[in-house]
Amino acid sequence: xxxxxxxxxxxxxxxxxxxxxxxxxxxLGAWERTSADDLRMQRIAHLTTPMPRGRFVNPSTVRVSxxxxxxxVLRSRRALLTPMRIAAAIGIFATAALSIIAMRGGxxxxxxxxxxxxxxxxxxxxxxxxxxxxxxxxxxxSSTSGELAILHQHASEFERAMSxxxxxxxxxxxx
Amino acid sequence: xxxQPDTSAxxxxxxxxAASGDQGAWNLLVRTYGPRVxxxxxxxxxxxxxxxxxxxxxxxxxxxxxxxxxYKEMGRFESWLFRVAMNRVRDAVRRAVRRPxxxxxxxxxxxxxxxxxxxxxxxxxxxxxAMERLPPLDREIVELRHHCGLSFQQISDVLQEPIxxxxxxxxxxxxxxxxxxxxxxxxxxxxxLGESS
Numbered sequence: 001x002x003x004x005x006x007x008x009x010x011x012x013x014x015x016x017x018x019x020x021x022x023x024x025x026x027x028l029g030a031w032e033r034t035s036a037d038d039l040r041m042q043r044i045a046h047l048t049t050p051m052p053r054g055r056f057v058n059p060s061t062v063r064v065s066x067x068x069x070x071x072x073v074l075r076s077r078r079a080l081l082t083p084m085r086i087a088a089a090i091g092i093f094a095t096a097a098l099s100i101i102a103m104r105g106g107x108x109x110x111x112x113x114x115x116x117x118x119x120x121x122x123x124x125x126x127x128x129x130x131x132x133x134x135x136x137x138x139x140x141x142s143s144t145s146g147e148l149a150i151l152h153q154h155a156s157e158f159e160r161a162m163s164x165x166x167x168x169x170x171x172x173x174x175x
Numbered sequence: 176x177x178x179q180p181d182t183s184a185x186x187x188x189x190x191x192x193a194a195s196g197d198q199g200a201w202n203l204l205v206r207t208y209g210p211r212v213x214x215x216x217x218x219x220x221x222x223x224x225x226x227x228x229x230x231x232x233x234x235x236x237x238x239x240x241x242x243x244x245x246y247k248e249m250g251r252f253e254s255w256l257f258r259v260a261m262n263r264v265r266d267a268v269r270r271a272v273r274r275p276x277x278x279x280x281x282x283x284x285x286x287x288x289x290x291x292x293x294x295x296x297x298x299x300x301x302x303x304x305a306m307e308r309l310p311p312l313d314r315e316i317v318e319l320r321h322h323c324g325l326s327f328q329q330i331s332d333v334l335q336e337p338i339x340x341x342x343x344x345x346x347x348x349x350x351x352x353x354x355x356x357x358x359x360x361x362x363x364x365x366x367x368l369g370e371s372s
Contacts (some may be wrong), residue, residue, distance in 0.1 A: 018349035021302075021356065025321035025349070028299045029214055032322055035223035035293070036210035036230075044231045045205040050196050050238040 190252055194241035205234055208253070212260045214322040218303070219264055220271070229267055233260045254332035257323055261315060261333060305355040313348035316341055 014022040185207055192200035212233050216226035236259055240246055246255055294300060306314055312334070319330045327345075331338045 014349075015346055018346060018353060021349050021353045022321070024298065024302050025317060025352075028218075028295065028302050029318075029322035029324070031295045031299055032214040032217045033210040035217060035226070036213035038206075040213070040223075040227045040230075041206050041209045042202075044209055044227065044234055045198075045202045048205070048231060048234040048238045049198055049201045050194055050242045 185252070187250070187252070190241070190246075194246075201238075208256055209234065211323045212257070215260065215264055215318045216267070218306070218318055218322055219268055225267075229263055233263050236263070251329075251332055253325065254329045257319060257325060257329070258333045260323075261319070301356055301359055302352065305352050305359070308355060309348055309351065312336075313344055313351070316345050317348050317352075320345060 185204060189200050189203060193204045209230055213223075213226050213230045216229040217223060220226050220229065233256075237246075237256060240259075246252070295303060306317065309317065315334065316330060319325045319333060320327075325333065327338050327341050330336075330341050334341070
């Protein structure tokens with residue numbers, strides 16, 4: 001059996017006695033890829049494009065109007081359950097004049113919504129980092145219209161925070 | 176997504192451009208490798224949305240590592256990528272075992288939300304079920320080979336196992352799968368084995 005293989009043609013020198021099951025496995029592999037459609041790949045590419053360190057470029061956002069609860073907006077938009085999926089869902093929506101990134105931080109074990117937030121000043125177009133809890137977003141958006149974004153350069157940090165703490169919203173948790 | 180992907184390895188300059196934030200190069204990279212990462216995730220999770228999430232997390236990790244310069248180009252990008260992917264798959268499987276059922280605040284069960292993917296044809300469904308019964312390493316070898324399209328050299332790089340061992344285990348795994356399908360067929364379950372030609 002050769003070490004090299006052309007997946008498109010399946011010419012792999014598979015031993016005769018397992019050729020048929022190998023062919024079925026190739027078909028199964030192709031079948032498993034059928035849901036990896038262009039929309040999903042575009043969404044992934046959009047959410048994960050590398051950016052130079054320290055810069056916030058092209059965040060994925062969802063608009064929140066003044067007086068709206070960002071948590072309610074997020075919940076109304078999301079079709080899926082976990083925060084990573086919320087990130088994917090948010091990624092579908094438009095670009096921002098003012099963007100905020102919110103994600104659960106390391107306080108998950110205490111069932112407190114930690115948030116890492118970056119804001120971009122609409123006048124200077126500069127980004128600044130900050131640390132808040134998500135509840136503060138409600139306060140922020142009580143008098144301000146803006147957009148909410150998850151910046152994918154934080155995705156791995158976000159994922160680490162999630163990995164040891166399955167997302168089980170605390171009682172009264174709004175997001 | 177203006178460029179058409181190729182299933183062969185991407186040139187190192189495309190990877191370098193992708194790492195520097197070239198959107199077109201990154202799109203090409205995701206479109207080339209994304210479906211193959213997705214396939215192994217879908218094979219384990221049986222949920223296209225969860226598979227997308229996992230695939231996204233793999234590329235998010237790649238983006239961070241590429242940006243930080245953690246990847247050194249030595250012509251082994253695919254092996255590096257799929258090593259990240261398999262680590263993520265193992266984590267996801269472990270989490271799924273630890274968290275068989277979790278409810279959200281709306282009372283919806285995440286477990287109920289799983290396995291909502293379209294169902295493969297009966298013969299492939301039987302094969303998929305048989306794969307669940309393979310030892311973990313054998314299953315990974317089969318998935319890396321047939322779902323991700325890696326060469327045995329690349330699988331050797333990913334799993335840190337000698338090629339000879341991988342060849343033998345792959346052959347043995349396929350024989351086991353064939354026997355399981357024949358056994359299931361004898362019990363009246365659809366396998367498709369021996370019916371396709």
